[in-house]
Amino acid sequence: MLIEFTKMHGLGNDFMVIDLVTQRLHLTKELVALLGDRHLGIGFDQLLIVEPPSRPDVDFRYRIFNKDGSEVQQCGNGARCFARFVQARKLSFKQRIRVETASGIITLSTDDYGWVKVDMGKPKFEPDEIPFTPKTITKVQNSYRLNVDGTPVTLYVANMGNPHAVIKVDDVLTAEVEKLGKAIESHPAFPERVNVGFMQVMNNRHIRLRVYERGVGETQACGTGACAAVATGVREGWLDEGVDIRAQLYGGSLAIRWQEGYPVYMTGPATFVYEGVFSPEGLMAGAGLKFAPAQSSEEHRSDEGHPYHE
Numbered sequence: 001m002l003i004e005f006t007k008m009h010g011l012g013n014d015f016m017v018i019d020l021v022t023q024r025l026h027l028t029k030e031l032v033a034l035l036g037d038r039h040l041g042i043g044f045d046q047l048l049i050v051e052p053p054s055r056p057d058v059d060f061r062y063r064i065f066n067k068d069g070s071e072v073q074q075c076g077n078g079a080r081c082f083a084r085f086v087q088a089r090k091l092s093f094k095q096r097i098r099v100e101t102a103s104g105i106i107t108l109s110t111d112d113y114g115w116v117k118v119d120m121g122k123p124k125f126e127p128d129e130i131p132f133t134p135k136t137i138t139k140v141q142n143s144y145r146l147n148v149d150g151t152p153v154t155l156y157v158a159n160m161g162n163p164h165a166v167i168k169v170d171d172v173l174t175a176e177v178e179k180l181g182k183a184i185e186s187h188p189a190f191p192e193r194v195n196v197g198f199m200q201v202m203n204n205r206h207i208r209l210r211v212y213e214r215g216v217g218e219t220q221a222c223g224t225g226a227c228a229a230v231a232t233g234v235r236e237g238w239l240d241e242g243v244d245i246r247a248q249l250y251g252g253s254l255a256i257r258w259q260e261g262y263p264v265y266m267t268g269p270a271t272f273v274y275e276g277v278f279s280p281e282g283l284m285a286g287a288g289l290k291f292a293p294a295q296s297s298e299e300h301r302s303d304e305g306h307p308y309h310e
């Protein structure tokens, strides 16, 4: 059995995108991790799955898996690629697409120049909404002091459907992204782990950002990370509210806009790289793993079930 896929990226945050509307695939954590392996598989930061909607008021279901095989609630750069993918595969002829994700519904709007604007929903900042559950909460205004391997770190927390920690730094180029990012990503204070953003405020309309992503490591760009960072900056008065803020990442810039009480809007590009096919049986056999083909249309959900809140 061969499965068609498309390789895409959003500012260098790279994805494998699979249409499970017209194809069937039995997704397991092992198969996802194998597909994400840049030597044994295709290689990606995240795997994006397009599924039929489970409710009449949306166009598709959008599922996201990190390269470590973990299924997560949201992926901003991926959402832009999702919109361009479903149009290219003629799964939708709409310019405004509503998709359900594990963290709720988002709306994707494409223009004639290849850019995509996404309503990413409203940010949440309360610890239990992240979730952020340190043994003792040391709060200074909206920031928290967290002991990271003996070093006190000041961070902000935000949920964009997925959990984010945001650290304000003087210079992203000298920030200890790998060391601190790794330690905070799996810190016990974040029971679902966390994406860790390092934000340098250039001026009230421009930030530089690096993100150590949950389940991946540092990526070239992170859409939800940019949304979490800008929302934090607006809330702290470092950034202007209600206007496009330039979020400059290694892979390029996104336009992020937010003001209290409204969703975060993210606008940016989505890029096609190549199309291909793969054999799940061949891939798993090559890695010494057994592949069980999908039995029924329900079978292509991941073994662990899905984190959908019906």
Ligand SMILES: N[C@H](CCC[C@H](N)C(=O)O)C(=O)O
Pocket: 013, 045, 046, 066, 072, 073, 074, 075, 076, 077, 078, 162, 163, 195, 213, 214, 215, 216, 219, 221, 222, 223, 224, 225
């Ligand atoms: N790269 C993605 C974020 C993926 C988030 C994932 N790493 C998680 O575990 O939440 C983005 O553009 O928003």
